[in-house]
Amino acid sequence: MGANPPTRRRVAIVAMLSIAGLCVAAVGGLVIGPTSISAWHVIGDAFSRVGIGHSRLSALQSTIVWQLRAPRMVLGLFAGAMLAVAGGTYQGVFRNPLADPYLLGVAAGAGLGATFAIVDVGHGPGTPTWTPLLAFVGAMTAVTVTWLIGGRSMRSNAATLILAGVAVSSLLTSAQTFLQQQSTGSIARVYIWLLGSLASASWHSVWMVLPYVAVCAVVCVAAGRALDVMSVGEDESRSLGVPVRRVRFVVIAASSLGTAAIVSAVGLIGFVGIIVPHIVRLLVGTSYRRILPISVIVGAAFLVFADTIARTVMAPSELPLGVVTALVGAPVFVLILSLRRPVAV
Amino acid sequence: MSQVELKELSVSVGAKALVANVSLAIEAGTWCTIIGPNGAGKTSLVEAVAGLRPPSHGSVSISGRLLSEMNERERARTVALVPQHPVVPSGMTVYDYVALGRIAYHGLFRAASPDDRRITDSVLERLSLDEFRDRDVITLSGGERQRMVLGRAFAQSTMVIVLDEPITGLDLRHQMELLELLKSEVAECGLTVVATLHDLTLAGQFADRLVLLDRGEVVLDGPAAVVVRSDELASRYGMNLRVVDVDGADVVVPVRR
Numbered sequence: 001m002g003a004n005p006p007t008r009r010r011v012a013i014v015a016m017l018s019i020a021g022l023c024v025a026a027v028g029g030l031v032i033g034p035t036s037i038s039a040w041h042v043i044g045d046a047f048s049r050v051g052i053g054h055s056r057l058s059a060l061q062s063t064i065v066w067q068l069r070a071p072r073m074v075l076g077l078f079a080g081a082m083l084a085v086a087g088g089t090y091q092g093v094f095r096n097p098l099a100d101p102y103l104l105g106v107a108a109g110a111g112l113g114a115t116f117a118i119v120d121v122g123h124g125p126g127t128p129t130w131t132p133l134l135a136f137v138g139a140m141t142a143v144t145v146t147w148l149i150g151g152r153s154m155r156s157n158a159a160t161l162i163l164a165g166v167a168v169s170s171l172l173t174s175a176q177t178f179l180q181q182q183s184t185g186s187i188a189r190v191y192i193w194l195l196g197s198l199a200s201a202s203w204h205s206v207w208m209v210l211p212y213v214a215v216c217a218v219v220c221v222a223a224g225r226a227l228d229v230m231s232v233g234e235d236e237s238r239s240l241g242v243p244v245r246r247v248r249f250v251v252i253a254a255s256s257l258g259t260a261a262i263v264s265a266v267g268l269i270g271f272v273g274i275i276v277p278h279i280v281r282l283l284v285g286t287s288y289r290r291i292l293p294i295s296v297i298v299g300a301a302f303l304v305f306a307d308t309i310a311r312t313v314m315a316p317s318e319l320p321l322g323v324v325t326a327l328v329g330a331p332v333f334v335l336i337l338s339l340r341r342p343v344a345v
Numbered sequence: 346m347s348q349v350e351l352k353e354l355s356v357s358v359g360a361k362a363l364v365a366n367v368s369l370a371i372e373a374g375t376w377c378t379i380i381g382p383n384g385a386g387k388t389s390l391v392e393a394v395a396g397l398r399p400p401s402h403g404s405v406s407i408s409g410r411l412l413s414e415m416n417e418r419e420r421a422r423t424v425a426l427v428p429q430h431p432v433v434p435s436g437m438t439v440y441d442y443v444a445l446g447r448i449a450y451h452g453l454f455r456a457a458s459p460d461d462r463r464i465t466d467s468v469l470e471r472l473s474l475d476e477f478r479d480r481d482v483i484t485l486s487g488g489e490r491q492r493m494v495l496g497r498a499f500a501q502s503t504m505v506i507v508l509d510e511p512i513t514g515l516d517l518r519h520q521m522e523l524l525e526l527l528k529s530e531v532a533e534c535g536l537t538v539v540a541t542l543h544d545l546t547l548a549g550q551f552a553d554r555l556v557l558l559d560r561g562e563v564v565l566d567g568p569a570a571v572v573v574r575s576d577e578l579a580s581r582y583g584m585n586l587r588v589v590d591v592d593g594a595d596v597v598v599p600v601r602r
């Protein structure tokens with residue numbers, strides 16, 4: 001790459017390729033699995049539902065596609081999109097390349113909440129139905145406490161907020177570990193939840209997270225221009241007319257709320273929030289007006305792709321999704337990093 | 346009515362007063378340079394004038410309006426700042442950087458209007474930055490970079506520009522060029538300049554008025570020719586200073602005791 005930031009043309013190409021990848025990942029999420037189903041039959045079935053042509057899917061195939069795989073695929077799209085855009089937003093608002101959506105305590109808070117719920121039922125099978133609710137409450141409580149400690153006072157800046165997040169996270173993680181050790185019978189289930197999985201996805205969980213993801217992702221993407229200005233630092237952005245504190249509050253609130261909703265539905269899926277925005281940044285440059293919308297698409301495609309691998313390579317058992325995201329994401333990231341001149345945040 | 350008016354301005358951090366009880370009235374279309382030894386409170390003073398530091402006492406008003414009663418956008422359309430150590434965001438083009446000055450006009454949720462783009466273009470041209478417009482900001486040399494930061498301030502289309510040590514780290518030619526550019530804006534557009542400078546010779550040659558600040562207080566305030574010749578100036582710096590007339594220009598030189 002020369003001395004010039006990427007051109008519009010290259011950004012357009014990257015955007016179109018991402019959309020194509022998203023379509024492939026989405027269809028793949030529906031047709032790939034132990035029961036192999038033709039992509040054309042699935043597409044034909046989708047059209048037949050709006051009155052065009054006839055479906056060639058059997059009733060069983062139709063159930064597998066639309067009641068098992070489809071909600072899982074859609075939840076994966078939401079989770080990937082939200083985690084990626086929240087991670088990119090955090091990297092912008094904190095001007096820190098290591099920021100991920102879990103930075104301010106969302107993961108630790110959700111983990112503690114979920115552990116409470118799982119430990120509470122003792123030796124029963126599966127995770128109780130109120131796990132998402134407790135995880136969500138835990139996540140939002142953690143971020144709120146972090147904000148009250150590090151983000152409220154006039155002299156606070158991005159660094160104090162990050163440090164407050166570290167403190168809150170370690171406190172809650174130690175509480176979670178203690179609770180987990182006290183109840184040896186449920187360690188395995190707690191552990192599985194912590195690694196994150198889309199296995200329990202249903203249309204119900206999709207509808208539950210939809211409003212949060214829709215609103216929060218839109219707010220994050222809309223903040224792109226503000227984050228671009230804020231790349232010159234807090235004082236200079238203020239002198240340029242940006243109400244830095246207000247922008248920071250709104251953007252952090254949206255990213256955290258969306259992340260908390262996703263985490264409560266699918267557990268702690270790591271790596272998407274940090275790797276996807278960086279991959280996108282290497283391809284389209286440092287402007288958040290480009291990074292954030294493209295991260296939504298790439299994040300969604302990436303997570304559905306990773307989940308398809310997670311549920312097929314060792315079928316009928318599943319790989320933890322967090323393991324696959326890192327296993328696939330890290331080499332891709334390293335490859336792009338070595339091909340391109342590194343770009344600072 | 347003065348363009349910039351400081352009334353009994355104090356700026357404190359904790360119990361320590363960085364600027365103490367400063368009152369100044371600066372006329373429109375003039376250049377006022379704040380001089381003083383390190384730690385005199387120059388940066389705090391100009392940051393207060395730019396509205397970045399809330400006064401602990403007193404007030405700053407520009408064009409008769411109190412800065413404290415403006416929101417961020419209004420303030421950015423009233424006074425622009427060229428900071429001492431500007432952040433250079435790698436990956437941004439020179440055009441986009443200068444266009445940041447228009448944010449206060451088109452806002453955070455709307456694209457730049459044709460007017461905004463026209464003003465950005467004219468600033469790039471005026472500061473001879475046109476050839477760099479698509480370059481990454483980190484590829485510019487020190488002189489070009491500082492011109493670009495000045496360009497962003499010009500793009501804010503304010504009547505007052507505040508500069509904190511704008512020529513630090515530039516070679517002599519670039520120092521003169523930058524100050525001449527600014528001087529022509531003062532002459533042609535009636536711009537009001539409030540700057541801090543360490544170089545007393547350049548401070549004296551470019552400013553209409555010099556204000557000597559020491560320990561947060563105004564010690565001397567007057568026409569440049571008078572201030573540079575004052576014994577008080579030398580004593581505040583704790584140095585032996587001589588003023589030499591070179592073709593009508595005052596050159597301030599330190600002499601070893």
